[in-house]
Amino acid sequence: xxxxxxxxxxxxxxxxxxxxxxxxxxxxxxxxxxxxxxxxxxxxxxxxxxxxxxxxxxxxxxxxxxxxxxxxxxxxxxxxxxxxxxxxxxxxxxxxxxxxxxxxxxxxxxx
Amino acid sequence: xxxxxxxxxxxxxxxxxxxxxxxxxxxxxxxxxxxxxxxxxxxxxxxxxxxxxxxxxxxxxxxxxxxxxxxxxxxxxxxxxxxxxxxxxxxxxxxxxxxxxxxxxxxxxxx
DNA sequence: AGGATATCCTAATAACTGTTAAGAGATGAT
DNA sequence: ATCATCTCTTAACAGTTATTAGGATATCCT
Numbered sequence: 001x002x003x004x005x006x007x008x009x010x011x012x013x014x015x016x017x018x019x020x021x022x023x024x025x026x027x028x029x030x031x032x033x034x035x036x037x038x039x040x041x042x043x044x045x046x047x048x049x050x051x052x053x054x055x056x057x058x059x060x061x062x063x064x065x066x067x068x069x070x071x072x073x074x075x076x077x078x079x080x081x082x083x084x085x086x087x088x089x090x091x092x093x094x095x096x097x098x099x100x101x102x103x104x105x106x107x108x109x110x111x
Numbered sequence: 112x113x114x115x116x117x118x119x120x121x122x123x124x125x126x127x128x129x130x131x132x133x134x135x136x137x138x139x140x141x142x143x144x145x146x147x148x149x150x151x152x153x154x155x156x157x158x159x160x161x162x163x164x165x166x167x168x169x170x171x172x173x174x175x176x177x178x179x180x181x182x183x184x185x186x187x188x189x190x191x192x193x194x195x196x197x198x199x200x201x202x203x204x205x206x207x208x209x210x211x212x213x214x215x216x217x218x219x220x221x222x
Numbered sequence: 223a224g225g226a227t228a229t230c231c232t233a234a235t236a237a238c239t240g241t242t243a244a245g246a247g248a249t250g251a252t
Numbered sequence: 253a254t255c256a257t258c259t260c261t262t263a264a265c266a267g268t269t270a271t272t273a274g275g276a277t278a279t280c281c282t
Contacts, residue, residue, distance in 0.1 A: 021218040022153070026146045028217070033140030034238090035133045042133075051260060064240055066261055085248055085259045095217070102213055106206070107132040107139070145271090162227060175272065177228055196226045196281055229278075237270070246261075252254085 031075045032099065036060060037068045041091070041100050044078060048090045142186045143210065147171065148179050152202070155189060156211050159201040 032038055036058060043049055043057055051069065055062045069089055072078045077099070079092045091097050143149060147169065154160055154168055166176050180200060183189045188210070190203045202208050 017219045022146045022149050025214050025218045026144050026149050029140050029144030029149075029214070030238090033137050033144040035137045036239095038133050038137055038140075052258095061241075062260075063242080063262085066259095067240080070261075080260095082247085082260095085257095087260060099217075103136050103140075106210075107136045141270095147271090163225095172273070173227075174229080174274085178271090181228075191227095193227095193281080196224095198227060198280095224282090226281085227279080230276085232274090233272100235270100235272080237268105239266100239268080241265085241267105242263105243265105244261105244263080247259085249256100249258080251256085 028075055031071055031077070032103070034068070034071075036064070037072055038103065040065070040068060040072065040089075041077065041096070042104075044089060044091050045097065045100050048081070048088045050086045050088050052086070054089070139186055142182055142188070143214075145179070147175075148183055149214070151176075151179060151183065151200075152188065152207070152211050155200060155202050156208065159192070159199040161197045161199050163197070165200070 032041065039058055040054060043054060049057070051062065051065055054069075055065050058065060060068075069078060069080075073080065076092055077096045078089045081088045081090065091100075143152065150169060151165060154165060160168070162173065162176055162180065165171075165180075166173050169176060171179075180189060180191075184191065187203055188207045189200045192199045192201065202211070
């Protein structure tokens with residue numbers, strides 16, 4: 001059923017660490033807290049896609065898609081690869097995939 | 112190192128499920144993608160706190176704390192318990208805790 | 223009554239989004 | 253080489269939404 005609980009009592013020292021990183025974490029969560037960007041991540045979970053492909057998958061204007069991608073790029077979630085005229089995007093690494101899995105687990109694996 | 116990858120190829124059926132839930136998920140992520148609310152969750156991770164306690168922990172006005180709590184309540188992340196005049200908030204369940212653990216894992220456990 | 227919260231409201235400000243338009247890289251034709 | 257074209261990125265703009273602050277009020281309990 002999923003993700004293990006790391007620890008039930010986070011010590012105060014580490015709580016401070018969280019607090020220091022709160023802005024960082026909040027920004028990251030904002031980045032994925034967006035319907036379009038979330039869908040992009042889901043689509044990329046099934047494999048590389050070009051911007052044009054995403055444009056039609058999402059029924060969103062190309063420049064909007066591009067901007068959503070740029071936000072995801074900023075967070076390091078996706079990585080572009082140019083092949084001729086076309087730029088393909090993919091999930092950067094296991095971390096990106098983990099995040100989608102988590103969202104999937106939280107919102108889609110319940111009955 | 113953490114959270115298991117559920118599957119590398121999410122089938123299209125389930126992708127649709129994700130898409131249906133994208134708005135839901137995005138709203139949820141927006142709720143926790145907020146510095147103040149994230150900090151509240153972190154503080155509650157160490158145990159129940161009253162609104163007044165949170166008010167001073169966060170150096171935020173009471174009405175603001177209350178509003179942030181109400182948003183978290185809406186998402187089911189926190190649960191109030193009244194004891195006389197005081198209302199104590201705690202993380203609702205393992206799901207809430209899991210989410211903080213994940214954020215912690217993503218932002219605080221790296222070297 | 224009095225303390226602790228929740229709600230409501232208004233105003234000010236900041237953040238976010240999508241749109242258009244202009245620009246940059248790559249490719250292929252002339 | 254030049255030009256047109258395709259794909260994509262970026263900047264500028266404008267509408268919308270979120271957030272914060274402040275205060276006023278209502279409520280719930282002792």
